[in-house]
Amino acid sequence: QKEVEQNSGPLSVPEGAIASLNCTYSDRGSQSFFWYRQYSGKSPELIMSIYSNGDKEDGRFTAQLNKASQYVSLLIRDSQPSDSATYLCAGPPGGGADGLTFGKGTHLIIQP
Amino acid sequence: DGGITQSPKYLFRKEGQNVTLSCEQNLNHDAMYWYRQDPGQGLRLIYYSQIVNDFQKGDIAEGYSVSREKKESFPLTVTSAQKNPTAFYLCASRTGLAGGLNGELFFGEGSRLTVL
Numbered sequence: 001q002k003e004v005e006q007n008s009g010p011l012s013v014p015e016g017a018i019a020s021l022n023c024t025y026s027d028r029g030s031q032s033f034f035w036y037r038q039y040s041g042k043s044p045e046l047i048m049s050i051y052s053n054g055d056k057e058d059g060r061f062t063a064q065l066n067k068a069s070q071y072v073s074l075l076i077r078d079s080q081p082s083d084s085a086t087y088l089c090a091g092p093p094g095g096g097a098d099g100l101t102f103g104k105g106t107h108l109i110i111q112p
Numbered sequence: 113d114g115g116i117t118q119s120p121k122y123l124f125r126k127e128g129q130n131v132t133l134s135c136e137q138n139l140n141h142d143a144m145y146w147y148r149q150d151p152g153q154g155l156r157l158i159y160y161s162q163i164v165n166d167f168q169k170g171d172i173a174e175g176y177s178v179s180r181e182k183k184e185s186f187p188l189t190v191t192s193a194q195k196n197p198t199a200f201y202l203c204a205s206r207t208g209l210a211g212g213l214n215g216e217l218f219f220g221e222g223s224r225l226t227v228l
Contacts, residue, residue, distance in 0.1 A: 004154075008152070030214075031214070032214050032215065034216055034217075042221070042222070043202055043219040043220060043221050043222045044155070044202070044219050045219075046216055046217075046218065049216050088154065088155070090217075091214070092214035093157075093214075098143065098160055098162060098168070098214075099143075099145055099157055099160055099170075099206075099214070099217070100214060100217055101157075102147075102154040102155040103154055104152070104153055104154040105154060
């Protein structure tokens with residue numbers, strides 16, 4: 001199974017600043033990646049999906065996929081305390097297998 | 113509202129007992145999944161099903177069993193053979209549209225199992 005890796009943090013960012021979350025993956029053939037937000041004690045919630053090289057913007061969130069370097073990133077602009085959560089990166093498990101493989105998550109703390 | 117319903121949200125079990133976690137979806141999704149999450153860990157795949165009456169083992173299937181008799185339902189049984197069953201269990205489903213086999217997953221609210 002191919003790996004998806006993230007720095008577990010915690011990553012502490014001041015309110016109003018840009019939070020930058022990163023994820024690397026091992027399967028060069030992977031085409032689709034996802035970012036999920038998970039509040040403590042809750043289930044993951046999909047916030048961004050990206051299927052092609054480059055940037056994808058949705059409101060305050062921007063997902064970036066760089067296939068040559070095999071990394072995915074999530075930028076959160078104008079960070080709010082409500083953005084404090086664990087962010088999970090997910091991608092294909094490789095080998096044509098069904099479903100997604102998840103990183104362990106990065107714990108993000110937005111300081112008021 | 114369309115979504116995935118898991119029950120119960122919290123469950124306590126004595127050692128040696130089997131327990132079944134329910135997962136129902138009204139999204140008309142073909143594929144359904146069970147993941148397990150332990151504190152500070154990512155999600156690990158237990159079982160998945162792409163179609164009614166068929167299911168496949170994931171990475172940590174030992175001590176678990178599933179059935180898929182209806183498209184809407186994918187229950188998970190945690191058996192007494194599972195050595196460390198205390199965890200947060202998440203059911204998910206996939207549309208099969210964008211991303212194909214590796215498209216986005218939608219999750220239920222989860223079931224938290226504690227073995228006493």
